[in-house]
Amino acid sequence: MHRPVLIDEVTTWLDPREGSIIVDGTAGAGGHAAALARRVGPGGRIIGLDRDPNMLELARKATAGLPVTLVHAPYSAMRRVLADLEIPPERVQGVLLDLGLSSDQLAWRxxxxxxxxxxxxxxxxxxxxxxxxxxxxxxxxxxxxxxxxxxxxxxxxxxxxxxxxxxxxxxxxxxxxxxxxxxxxxxxxxxxxxxxxxxxxxxxxxxxxxxxxDELEHLDALLKELPNLLAPGSRAAIISFHSLEDRRVKWAFRNEPRWSILTKKPVIATAQETAVNPRARSAKLRVAERWSNQDPSRTPNPTIPRP
Missing domain, CATH: 1.10.150.170 (Putative methyltransferase TM0872, insert domain)
Known part of the structure; x- marks a missing residue:
């Protein structure tokens, strides 16, 4: 059974509020989506995307009865998915990507x-x-x-x-x-x-x-588009598992003036989590907040203390 990594850290950093709309670009088995859906309540909504139809079936079971909409699509198609659902970017309060491979996918020989x-x-x-x-x-x-x-x-x-x-x-x-x-x-x-x-x-x-x-192409496409898919004051949280992904996320956050980096160093799993979920050992979470386009007084990327 797949255990979602850094689930407490993700919910803390994204800080979902009652009624929020959050996009989980890698729904997987639905662990993160279910946790976030419980925080946004019946007035909110989680949009879960995944390329793997078999994982979406697991996510449907994990999120049954919760305000979650699941879509078979890559996260690089996030703009199109939001448009199809008639959700304007200014209503999106958070985006999550967990770029790791699911334990379920690994188990399916x-x-x-x-x-x-x-x-x-x-x-x-x-x-x-x-x-x-x-x-x-x-x-x-x-x-x-x-x-x-x-x-x-x-x-x-x-x-x-x-x-x-x-x-x-x-x-x-x-x-x-x-x-x-x-x-x-x-x-x-x-x-x-x-x-x-x-x-x-x-x-x-x-x-x-x-x-x-084409994993890196999909990631590069979304990182370029992501500032346009979030409302000012909203957050993006991305979990990577190897240096090729983590470097791209780090530089995308650092080089885009509309991002304020909230995690000066990547957040990693606690010893308690890695003891029960060894795959969490490689996970690195980076979080950034979207700034307003209209605020010239802001200086790039101040360090915000970890919650």
Whole structure:
């Protein structure tokens, strides 16, 4: 069962009020959406988006009876979704993104997100989409493009070696399962580095998932648009799980004069939370408040004490 990370911190920082409208751009299994919906009450509304229809089914169960509207859409389509629901930006008091992969998605072996159990190399957030699967990309991409993707999206130092091995292997037999790929990657890592705290295949799996789902493109698109989707005085809270995402969030908040950064350093999980939910160990929460366009007296990004 998925445990929403930093749930107390999210509700504290977003500070949802009775009657507020808040957008959860990554509804997932509905944990954050349900907690926020209880705070906004029957006069408020939570708009939950997700690319994965299977996760939306879980979210519907978790938010049953609460003022939550769930929409099958990527968070990069937030402006269109709000327009379709006839919600103007000045009515939105908060936006949440939890960019991590759900424990449920990892547990579904047929989705191919995890190498903990063998399954097909799919990795699409929307399994009904026409986009290529991870297996199809591994079968078609040239070695230099694979190596660049593993380096850029997984920060994998042995990316070229792994890419060459994939191309050599696929001439005889295409890589079709998570176990095949994980074993190939592990075999490319020098023995002294193979048995660290993180499995050697983790970075390549992360890179492939990002590539399959165009994750960074969706994030960049929303970060650019986000100041236009919030009312002045409203807040955006974004949870990231690796440096590629966290750097983008940090610089988007820092370089946009309409944002006031509320978290000088990212908020991380307490020891108590990581003890019951180890995946929270990597979570970093950054929060910013939207300023008015019309207030020239404000200076960029003062530090606001943590609640």
């Amino acid at each position: 047929h989705r191919g997100f995890s190498f903990a159990a063998d399954g097909p190399l799919d990795m699409r957030f929307n399994p009904d989409s026409s986009g290529p699967t991870a297996a199809e990309l591994l079968a078609e991409m040239p070695a230099d493009e694979l190596a660049q993707a593993f380096f850029d999206f997984g920060e994998e130092r042995f990316s070229r070696r792994i890419a060459r091995r994939i191309v050599e292997t696929r001439t005889a037999e295409p890589l079709r399962t998570t176990r095949q790929l994980a074993e190939l990657v592990r075999g490319c890592i020098p023995g002294r580095l193979r048995h660290g705290p993180i499995d050697s295949a983790t970075r390549v799996f992360q890179a492939l998932r990002i590539l399959v789902n």
